[in-house]
Amino acid sequence: MTHMGNGTGPRDAILRIRGLEKRFGAVQALSGVDFDVRPGQVTALVGDNGAGKSVLTKTIAGIHEADGGTIEWDGKTVRVRNPRDSAELGIEVVYQDLALCDNLDVVQNMFLGREIMTNGVLDEDAMERAAAETLSGLRVTTLRSIRQPVASLSGGQRQSIAVARAVMWNSKLVILDEPTAALGVAQTGQVLQLVRRLADQGLAVVMISHNLNDVFAVADNIAILRLGEMVSQGPMDEYDTQRVVELMTTGKSDHVVSAGQGRAAPSIAAENAKEVAEARAASGETGPAAVVTSGETESFGSYMARVWSRVKAGESGVLPVILGFVLISAIFQFQNDKFLSNGNLVNLLVQGSVFMMIGMGQVFVLLLGEIDLSLGFVAGIGATVATLLVAPGLGWPWWTAVIVALGVTAVLGIVQGLLITRLRLPSFVVTLAGLLGFNGLMIQLLGAGGTVPIASETINNFANGTLSPLMGWIVTGGAVLVFAALTYLKDAKRRASGLVAPPLGMTLLKIALAVVAGGVLVTISNMNRGIARFPLSGMPWVIPIVFAVLVAWSFLLGKLKFGRYVLAIGGNAEAARRAGINLSLIRTAAFTLAAVTAGMGGIIYASRLRSISTSFDGGTIVLYVVATAVIGGTSLFGGRGHPLHAVLGGVVIAAIVNGMALLGLPAAVQLMATALVLLASITVDVVVRRRGETTR
Template identity: 75%
Template sequence: MRGLEKNFGAVQALAGADLEVYPGQVTALVGDNGAGKSVLIKTIAGIHAADGGEIQWQGKPVRIHSPRDSAALGIEVVYQDLALCDNLDVVENMFLGRERTARGLLAEDDMERAAAETLSGLQVTTLRSIRAPVAALSGGQRQSIAVAKAVMWNSKLVILDEPTAALGVAQTRQVLALVRRLADQGLAVVMISHNLNDVFAVADRIAVLRLGQMVAQGPAEEFDPPLAVELMTTGRSDRLGKVKVDPEAEGRRVLPEPVDDSGTGTSRTAVVGAGQVQSLGAYARSLWTKVAAGQSGVLPVVLGVILIAAIFQSQNAKFLSPGNLVNLLVQGSVFMLIGMGEVFVLLLGEIDLSLGFVAGIGATIATMLVQPDVGWPWWAAIAAALACTAALGALQGTLITRVRLPSFVVTLAGLLGFQGVMIELLGTGGTIPIPDETINNLANGTLSRAGGWALTLLVLVVYAVQTALRDRQRRNSGLVAPPPGVTALKVGAAALAGIVLVVVSNVARGVPRFPLYGMPWVIPIVFVVLTGWSVLLGRTRLGRFIYAIGGNAEAARRAGINLAAIRTLAFTLAALTAGLGGIIYASRLRSISTSFDGGTIVLYVVATAVIGGTSLFGGRGHPLHAVLGGVVIAAIVNGMALLGLPAAVQLMATALVLLASVTVDVVVRRRGETAR
């Protein structure tokens, strides 16, 4: 850089600063607070555009206007806050914004191998697993991941902002050793640090910045700590150019070997058991470790469902009867569907209070379009209704992301406004019946007994084949895979659940005059939506971006993710799913009316997602959580109705379950923060 200038109004942050950085060397940039160090590196990184001066890259003048420009040159910056998403694992963080895909889905195995190779090349050996969430790592390990992320992309210059700040002695040694290895591999490294001991431990060159001007720069052997301090504070020194220090005598760049800071006392490889099959005991211990750390997944809600079922069955033997169980699933299907939509928004750390009446508008439009005087076919009416609800979600998402209005306020306004729209569409006529039997059968129709078995068998075969092939592919690729026994248990558990569902559904549950049996249509509908949204969130770039924004929006922005577009799309998908839930609601009643209580529905929907395990703080959740939470809500309402308890008791019981679920969420979150 030659004569670099940067002004912020009347404040001159850089006043003709010069700096030279060489490949294969660590250049330490030092200066007091306010000297302009951060502005200097942000100008190199493209965060700020220079007002004057020239930047030369490999002997040629260049213009850097954005982070993309700097990344294209091979410049990567590791900021002091690291810009990592705690809810994502090591591999997901290292590839954030640059994910590899195959046929539209994330190439997880390919990215995992590349991440392991990069960490191995940098001799980062203290990780138990590169599939561990970053939240579970120590400070030194997190810093190592941030550095490894920066050097993956054919980087030529890596800038580190205070890489050892707030680290312990062992972690600092680990990071400094990593910095030294970067230069030894031929990269140019700029390290900003207030710790002169760290500076003189690894630096080949030292540059001193004061009040926006470079007052001195040169080989580290020409500086010592007192001279650096004098230059940082006064900008001049009579000793400049007269210091000759023996690096070996000072211990400069003589670093200890990396030490283990994982808390186990033994060094770990970047990929534990790579190319080997874990034993069943090791796999069980790994699961128990996750549960003890608060990463229990859906285990609490599953145990809660079992407990609720046991309590109600002990009070009324009809609770677990086939007819009641099927009725319970049909009742909960509306909450499950709209809840899966709410999960999209909760993952961002936002909330949507309008989904209840968005669902009502979807049901109203579909009902009106199939009326005899309009005459739309059922499929066109449903498509139009879903398109309208998606448009409502896009409108709200735009207001939240572009105008930057709080989601609570926008969706609360939507709750009120959409209720008015629904009333306006229905008029004062009260109830409008649905004349189309196909739409009515979405919630009331059933498959034949043979059809239920055939559909379930097909799903189980596909699941078993995919699970077995994936585990075998990971083992053949040299990646960690669960033992074959665990794979067999997963497939067996899925098969048992499917068989029980079909058997229960096929039991005659009507009355002799009106027999009823077979799996309700709505169960496969919920399963299809669950599968589709699970793939979208877990296997696509869009899903990865949603989780990243919920975990650390600033890290996602620095990774090049378009936050406004992703957030708007999440609100759109939420409203689209809610529209389908509203159509199922109307299908159950075979009509839609102005008495539709979207306000109560949305409260139950939020409770459904949270009870199932989705975090209110963003970044953690899954569509399955809404399904399980819907089962809990339906079980409470259904069981208390069987016991003849009033609605007031049902509401209070649901409130207690919701409070318990939020308490678990908060405790898990605090445990993760304490662990770091």
């Protein structure tokens, strides 16, 4: 039985469904369902488990395609075949799991898959302003900052963000799947008020709920499903709890709702609102929280206090690895006063450059929650191809040899990426096979000769060449100047716009630290680290090479859609899929990027030795590379990491190996010490992850 009420006819329904059928094999999930949804009203969709509520909403949303019946949208018959079709109509769904990426902040989640781009780069300022405007319009005022990670939000706040994201895109119908599930009384009231505001703003709202108190608090109409059939639909004033329960369980009801007894619980909304107000007052939130924080109003002291509170909560960033390096340096310097000499420090950076380079590629794979065990021998193949192409027999120019070598490693990455994404094979298995297969391929390419010297002086200089003292200052000064200008202008622009930004004192401190770090690096590099007969000074080529890749990959991760999508997939792959992100393409691209970066690292490795040989130990290298990324702060669980972590981790690994070599400790002790540092880093990673889960 379908009852039309509320004094409206079918023509004013924005969504009109008639005779909808959906089958899954022999199972009839929906049997001739009729359903109407009107703008400016909340329509509650209720029914026991298995009644067909999810199938109906997923059919409307385009996840399932109907097998029969008609769907009319705004008076026109439409065919909804996929989520893109429904989104183009103006239909948005907020699923029970919310489909949010915990590792992204509020703004990034709200624009996931629909980022605003300016000149090909993510326009964070425009997205932040639009997000703040939407949240303000919905009166979502309990957020500390719209730049805080979603992982730090309460259940009610997360639900509010999911709803706000749904209404940003000129949506006309919002479907909410169990919006108050697992929420406390205060948070439930907050969400119900938000649901009511959506309808008051003219949107059509469908709310799926098992909680009849919530239904009677906010709904204008109710639709009751039982075993795939719509048994009743009408205005709330014609129903009470008893009648709804009877219709849900038996499909019929003889209960008569007395005048004035329908919609018996309007006071629940007011009661929940009161609970929300009391809860906010108790926590100090007596007025609207600032959704957008003006950088001009925050002092340096309060900013540092907020940073310290984040550190105590486990969001320590690169601080642990920096402190770890300081501690390791102090220990080795105490044991051997040559450890912090200029020559040893420069040598340490050169030694760690291979791990840094390959580690930056591994970071992108780890961000996906995957791992690539083949990168060591991918690096070896890159070095082998470049070496063979510049050999006297072929004599290619060094730059073409390098380009072709990196192209070969890209093909290896693409092949592995396709096996993982298209055949859905575990990355561990695919890349373990790659480790073995690429080792064999490398031996095949080098032949029985064993060692092949590099015939290009330019390639040999990648790791062994040095810049002149003047050129070192010019290169470093230019890099610091660009960093200072970009940092100052970016922060000043955000402060002037009233957006979240560090105070001026923090901006100047960042610039000052960059100036000091650059000056120290050049000064140390320009000091003589050779012997009397063979003086050696100047910054090694490999340092600006690694820095250039770090800048490029950081830009890729932080400023382009690709990087945003890699982070999203690592944080919540299903949320990324629902946002319209092509998971297979992004994953394959990440494995390809990692392979190309490994090829760069392999060429640097061969450059240091001025040759490549079959004794190349790619297996050990990849283990050090994984350790490099994790020690630096990248999570093995995906969604958290940065190319800088690989650089910092590479410095720590190199410091351990270098320091122990100075002390004359055997290789076995070096390996065990590195293993202990890796275990400590993973432990920190796990603790931070668990703390984030338990504080929500």
